[in-house]
Amino acid sequence: MKKLLKNRPITFKMILFICSGVLLTFIVIFSYSYFVSKDILNKTIDTNANLLTAKTAAEIDIVLADVEKVPQSLSLLLSENEYNEEQLFTLIRLFLKNNPQVFGIAIAYEPYTFNRSRYYYSPYVYHDNAGIQSSFLGSDDYNYTQMDWFQIPRELNKAYWTEPYYDEGGGNILMSTFSMPFYKMENGKKVFRGIVTSDVSLERLTQIISNVRVYETGYSFVVSRFGTIVAHPVKEKVVNESIFSLAEEGKSPELREMGRMMTSGKTGAAKFSYHDLLTGKLSWIFYAPINRNGWSVAVIYPLDELMADVNRLSAFILFLAICGVVLLVGVIIFVSSSITKPLRSLAGAVKNMAGGDFAIELQRIDDKDEVGELNRSFISMQSAIQEYIKNLTKATAEKEKIESELRIAHEIQMSIIPKYFPAFPDRSEIDLFASLIPVKAVGGDLYDFFFIDEDHLCLAIGDVSGKGVPAALFMAVTRTLLRARFVKGQHPQQIVSIINDDLCRDNSQKMFVTFFLGILNVKTGEFDYCNAGHNQPYLYSDGELTQLEMFHGFPLGIKSNTTYRSAKTTLKKDDLLVCYTDGVTEAEDANGGFFEDAQLEKLLLENNQLNPSELIPMIITAVNNFSVGIEQSDDITLLALRYLQDEPGLETAATFFRYTIRIRQNVAELQAIQNELDSLFTLWKISEEVINDYQLAFEELLTNIIYYAFAADDENIITISINFEDGEIRTQIEDDGLEFNPLNTEDPSIPKSIHGVKPGGLGIFICKKILDKIEYTRKDGKNILTFSKFSS
Amino acid sequence: MIINTSRQGEIVILDLDGRLDIHSTEGFKNTIQTLIDGGFTKIILDCNKLSFISSAGLRILIVAQGNLEPKGGEVCFFGFNSNTRKIFDITGYCNLFKIFENRLAAIEYFTK
Numbered sequence: 069m070k071k072l073l074k075n076r077p078i079t080f081k082m083i084l085f086i087c088s089g090v091l092l093t094f095i096v097i098f099s100y101s102y103f104v105s106k107d108i109l110n111k112t113i114d115t116n117a118n119l120l121t122a123k124t125a126a127e128i129d130i131v132l133a134d135v136e137k138v139p140q141s142l143s144l145l146l147s148e149n150e151y152n153e154e155q156l157f158t159l160i161r162l163f164l165k166n167n168p169q170v171f172g173i174a175i176a177y178e179p180y181t182f183n184r185s186r187y188y189y190s191p192y193v194y195h196d197n198a199g200i201q202s203s204f205l206g207s208d209d210y211n212y213t214q215m216d217w218f219q220i221p222r223e224l225n226k227a228y229w230t231e232p233y234y235d236e237g238g239g240n241i242l243m244s245t246f247s248m249p250f251y252k253m254e255n256g257k258k259v260f261r262g263i264v265t266s267d268v269s270l271e272r273l274t275q276i277i278s279n280v281r282v283y284e285t286g287y288s289f290v291v292s293r294f295g296t297i298v299a300h301p302v303k304e305k306v307v308n309e310s311i312f313s314l315a316e317e318g319k320s321p322e323l324r325e326m327g328r329m330m331t332s333g334k335t336g337a338a339k340f341s342y343h344d345l346l347t348g349k350l351s352w353i354f355y356a357p358i359n360r361n362g363w364s365v366a367v368i369y370p371l372d373e374l375m376a377d378v379n380r381l382s383a384f385i386l387f388l389a390i391c392g393v394v395l396l397v398g399v400i401i402f403v404s405s406s407i408t409k410p411l412r413s414l415a416g417a418v419k420n421m422a423g424g425d426f427a428i429e430l431q432r433i434d435d436k437d438e439v440g441e442l443n444r445s446f447i448s449m450q451s452a453i454q455e456y457i458k459n460l461t462k463a464t465a466e467k468e469k470i471e472s473e474l475r476i477a478h479e480i481q482m483s484i485i486p487k488y489f490p491a492f493p494d495r496s497e498i499d500l501f502a503s504l505i506p507v508k509a510v511g512g513d514l515y516d517f518f519f520i521d522e523d524h525l526c527l528a529i530g531d532v533s534g535k536g537v538p539a540a541l542f543m544a545v546t547r548t549l550l551r552a553r554f555v556k557g558q559h560p561q562q563i564v565s566i567i568n569d570d571l572c573r574d575n576s577q578k579m580f581v582t583f584f585l586g587i588l589n590v591k592t593g594e595f596d597y598c599n600a601g602h603n604q605p606y607l608y609s610d611g612e613l614t615q616l617e618m619f620h621g622f623p624l625g626i627k628s629n630t631t632y633r634s635a636k637t638t639l640k641k642d643d644l645l646v647c648y649t650d651g652v653t654e655a656e657d658a659n660g661g662f663f664e665d666a667q668l669e670k671l672l673l674e675n676n677q678l679n680p681s682e683l684i685p686m687i688i689t690a691v692n693n694f695s696v697g698i699e700q701s702d703d704i705t706l707l708a709l710r711y712l713q714d715e716p717g718l719e720t721a722a723t724f725f726r727y728t729i730r731i732r733q734n735v736a737e738l739q740a741i742q743n744e745l746d747s748l749f750t751l752w753k754i755s756e757e758v759i760n761d762y763q764l765a766f767e768e769l770l771t772n773i774i775y776y777a778f779a780a781d782d783e784n785i786i787t788i789s790i791n792f793e794d795g796e797i798r799t800q801i802e803d804d805g806l807e808f809n810p811l812n813t814e815d816p817s818i819p820k821s822i823h824g825v826k827p828g829g830l831g832i833f834i835c836k837k838i839l840d841k842i843e844y845t846r847k848d849g850k851n852i853l854t855f856s857k858f859s860s
Numbered sequence: 861m862i863i864n865t866s867r868q869g870e871i872v873i874l875d876l877d878g879r880l881d882i883h884s885t886e887g888f889k890n891t892i893q894t895l896i897d898g899g900f901t902k903i904i905l906d907c908n909k910l911s912f913i914s915s916a917g918l919r920i921l922i923v924a925q926g927n928l929e930p931k932g933g934e935v936c937f938f939g940f941n942s943n944t945r946k947i948f949d950i951t952g953y954c955n956l957f958k959i960f961e962n963r964l965a966a967i968e969y970f971t972k
């Protein structure tokens with residue numbers, strides 16, 4: 069039911085609910101009204117039917133009374149007077165004429181009493197078609213002394229109504245006769261003389277009951293005190309049938325019961341399911357007695373006609389109800405359609421809107437009701453959606469524009485890095501591969517490699533802080549500077565230092581780039597490199613994976629005049645160098661964990677035999693698998709190089725250190741270099757004693773230069789180059805200070821006492837003593853001091 | 861360079877740990893000067909952990925020795941290694957300072 073209603077329009081639901089309610093109410097009212105009116109009608113019918121039945125009985129009674137009157141009067145006359153034959157006839161003719169209800173009158177004398185010679189003597193007058201006829205009753209065929217009408221009153225000495233009978237030989241009609249004895253007083257004694265009779269024609273009674281109209285087909289009939297039909301609309305039944313024979317014939321015990329009630333002189337109504345024998349209709353029968361002679365009158369009421377009024381009333385009410393319901397349905401349809409019409413048009417419009425037509429005109433409903441409210445809400449929603457779509461379209465267009473710009477930036481970024489491999493197909497010394505997987509938003513990673521000359525390959529990798537177009541531009545600038553500022557013969561730290569200064573200038577965005585720059589001598593495997601805050605590259609050599617030893621400098625672009633230091637190593641055949649950006653090690657998985665150095669190291673160890681062009685895609689795949697489901701957050705860049713040149717031999721492998729420092733007249737700056745030299749010499753496996761001597765000489769010489777060659781407030785540049793070759797630590801110190809030759813000082817004499825000590829020249833004196841070589845030249849406005857110390 | 865100071869009577873023993881170079885001279889100079897100003901005249905330098913000495917360091921020692929001599933005081937050493945000893949030899953400063961084999965010898969020198 070619920071489901072059935074769910075898919076129906078509102079009109080249907082309203083009709084269903086309202087009409088059901090109205091119909092239910094109507095049925096209750098109708099039923100009540102029907103039963104009440106039926107009850108009233110029943111009572112009315114009872115009253116009316118009883119009245120009608122009584123009236124019919126009374127009418128018949130009047131006739132019978134008129135009939136009785138004649139014998140009563142005649143019997144008195146005959147008792148008092150003696151009449152001759154002619155007088156008798158005149159008398160009864162007169163009575164007959166004056167009593168139209170009477171069919172015939174007879175005076176039947178006891179045999180031989182009127183005339184001693186005549187057994188039968190009974191003058192008789194009666195009506196026939198021609199008028200009043202006279203005759204005598206009595207013959208051998210018609211022995212009236214044997215007739216009921218004569219015999220019974222004579223024996224009973226009182227008046228008597230005969231059962232209806234056919235008077236054959238007399239009136240020759242169906243009749244009932246009222247008989248009354250008359251007497252003669254003889255010697256003070258009443259002597260029976262005869263019977264005076266008056267006949268009533270049953271046809272006459274039938275006429276009377278025929279006048280009783282009971283609706284259309286109702287009728288009445290009369291029965292005698294024994295149940296014989298006395299009067300009935302169907303003539304054949306009169307006398308020939310009794311109510312009991314009818315009951316027998318109709319197999320109706322109720323009718324028989326009613327017959328008993330009628331013959332016992334009761335008044336009443338039989339309201340049983342009786343199909344009348346005459347009409348066949350379901351009928352009620354009312355009956356009332358005629359007390360005069362014990363007859364009973366019955367009136368048949370056909371039930372349908374009785375109830376016709378009630379039924380007519382009900383039908384009319386039903387008609388009104390149907391009209392009302394039809395009218396109601398019409399009103400509901402009108403009302404609901406006036407409600408739902410705007411709703412439907414609204415729904416149609418909204419459906420179109422849902423289909424994408426947001427510009428569709430919504431019909432405006434100015435009603436102040438809920439529908440109007442809904443309509444206004446929809447209109448404002450539509451304009452809000454239109455506005456939103458407008459904004460969205462604009463925003464999308466802007467986003468597309470930005471994305472297109474980002475794409476272009478990305479293309480520019482990718483276009484400036486070398487990405488065709490093998491990059492140097494004609495170089496057998498190296499196998500190089502690099503890959504940069506940029507984030508969608510354009511990151512700032514870069515790598516670069518190029519041959520400076522026949523033997524020297526420059527490698528660079530970097531990572532700009534931040535992402536997006538600024539990062540890409542900064543990356544492009546860095547890479548351009550690398551190419552533009554690169555001067556053949558310069559060392560990595562010089563180039564890095566220059567790029568740093570360039571980047572620091574006008575770096576309003578405060579961006580920076582971590583940068584690793586290396587220069588590989590592909591012939592010897594010597595690899596000079598300098599690191600500006602970048603991840604330490606890995607070196608796989610002799611089955612061992614290490615991070616390149618290096619000095620860490622600030623990332624580029626943070627602080628100008630920053631000191632950068634190169635370090636150096638020598639690659640052997642099959643060594644594998646792997647540079648990467650933090651996009652690899654800081655790739656995140658779904659739980660926020662990082663890929664970590666450890667995993668990268670594990671991969672490198674396990675796959676060290678792979679070519680760079682196999683290794684890098686493998687690592688990238690591993691990183692992608694690690695970050696599956698997570699959007700890449702940073703550029704992933706890897707550069708791998710396998711050195712393939714045969715070992716040039718350790719003897720010829722030179723070791724080199726170069727360091728450029730911008731310095732004021734402040735010896736404190738030396739501290740860091742001295743520390744580095746310690747570790748560098750340890751790296752070079754130089755004995756502690758030699759290191760000590762060297763450090764002493766280094767300090768003495770540098771201190772001299774700083775104190776004597778530099779002016780108090782100036783900033784000067786010192787470049788220190790240290791070359792360790794064939795057991796000789798050869799050092800060149802180049803500065804742009806005032807011309808100053810430290811070797812020009814006089815050696816101090818060996819002091820004999822504390823008072824003879826001269827402070828000057830002590831340091832240079834020590835240097836001369838502990839160094840193996842020391843020279844000074846002035847060249848191109850620069851002081852160049854070279855000195856050597858042999859490691860053994 | 862780290863300097864640990866201990867006393868034995870009127871003798872002050874400075875345990876030098878590290879490098880006595882251009883960078884550590886300022887601190888060393890202040891320490892010595894404070895001792896001299898405080899009236900200490902007998903100063904022993906424990907050089908067992910001294911790895912390095914440069915001319916800058918030597919100058920402080922000369923100045924200190926020069927200041928102490930009029931007061932009847934002196935700076936002396938023990939525990940040189942070959943490097944530090946070499947500097948003293950090269951410069952001839954070994955003639956200007958008493959250099960002992962060990963702590964006991966240095967203390968004995970002053971307590972005599």
